Amino acid sequence: MATSSPDQLPRRLFLVSTPRTASNLLVRVLNIQNQPEVVTNEKSGYFFFEPYTVATAKGYFSKPVSQWEPDQKAEYQTLLQQAFDNLEAHGDRAQNEQGKRILWTKEHAFWFANPAAEFDGTSDTAQDRPFSLTMPGYSADATFSKHNNTLFSDKYLSTWKFSFLIRHPALAWPSMYRALQGLSEIGMMGEQQAGAMKAAQLANMTYKWTRSLYEWCSEHQAPGANKPLILDAHDIILDPGVVLKFCEETGLDKSVLQFEWESQPTGEFWHENRGYVKDAANLMTATLRGSKGVMKDKAPLEIDIAKEAEKWKAEFGRETGEKLEVVVRKTMDDYEFLRERRMKMTD
Template sequence: MDDLQRARDAAVAEDKHLFVKNHTFYVWEPASLSQSMWGGEMARPFAVLPGQGIGGSASTTRTNPTFFPDDFITSWQPVFLIRHPALTFESWYRAELRVEPIDINLKSWNYLTTFQYSRQLYDWFMSNCSNEDCEKENDSVTMGKPRPVVIDADDVIDGKAMSKLCEVCGMDPEHIRYEWEESRPSNTRGANPREVSYLSGIWDSTTIDKSKSSQGLDVAAKYDQWKEEFGIVAADVLYTKVKSAMPDYEYLKSRKL
């Protein structure tokens, strides 16, 4: 939290935008996250209280599902990036397998194979503005609160989303880059194997990989592919998790930018 606030204060002082990326479940209130995975009695809730820097707040009220107080989390513009569950879960599982064998049935992985947390947080943000104002598609702020923005990975890949996102966030679309140089570190020996597994594709890229789109995706065909690549047990679990996640994904997708 201290590092986040320092970065934010510095960005504001320099009249810049600060983009912070994280997975929703990484900022989820820990007791609630644990209970949703393991069940049992609910432990005492945990919250992180920011200081008095820019965006800091003396309020400790927390009705949102993260460990941030309401005043702090609503001082940011929320952007939800979604992607078809079949591609999301497949990518996660493949990246983990490059590091070490894993048991896909472990409950510990449940938070990585669901869209429920993003949907719940999206709904919480929407509950903070009136129905009339929240229906205004081009407004990023309503009733003094940030309106959550949803973008689908397919729209990033085909270029439809980024200009709109910049406009909503008050940024200049002219600065969007569609090509770049490779950024692989000169020496990855001794690097965290999981970091290498997840970031190699980004390091080696020079432009957007349009093959990553879900356009025309056939989940049944994916299931057959998973059986060949991962085996029948993992394929069955992935297929079940994808089916379970689709309603939340479709819900968010119907509200995309």
């Protein structure tokens, strides 16, 4: 694989999201697949979807990396490297294909986080960095500064313009639990897979990965063209002007934006996937596929966590509802930190 040298790279746009933050809606509004200068894949990102889902289905994330078997580490390492190579191959296209100048990806924050950080925290020791990607042009003198809890070196991260998508935890986390519960209830996953998914969802019900990378960007990326951007799903739904401003900041074409579309209540979201992975993708995108445009009722003006918690207890049972309330409240500090720094029309 030919790899672009750091000083010859196209514009590289990396959207960091978490499940149920309306990231697929944002991609639909931005019309990424029809952006004239953009190179991406069929999923508009999610290059690291397979390593995450394979490791999740096999229960790897339910225990510290130090407890993984050698073959489990080797499998995950191989899948990560394949994902990275695929992403960089698209980067080569963005550099060499006529009329293209932007590489785009969207990834959930935990999917490219160093999994050792989930249980043990991180440092620059080999034990805390158990997975080492071969990154031509970026591997020499690789460093991992404070707040870099990713699999990528500081040098590699610096090649990207990062944007971050957030949504109020009282909307995102129950929605995540509801979707995963649906997979189990209609038989898309066996009992073992369902248990593994529930364990892994806790790693995603947090903004700590988003916040740490945002802080890294704020400390290491130069102001101006590479400054990190934060979008709140609430603003995307209620204020189209925020999306227009996002295009101005990133170089995306505003003329192809779409706020209405034909519904696709049936059919597959990612055609190449099979089994429960495909079913999970389709279930998670069911609302978007069935819609005909941005649904403003998905962004309530007021959110009372205590009142919402009573609804969760009624829907999921008291024990689960109480656990969701704890997770939501625990996440609020990071959410408010990020929300205060989000892109606004008054900026």
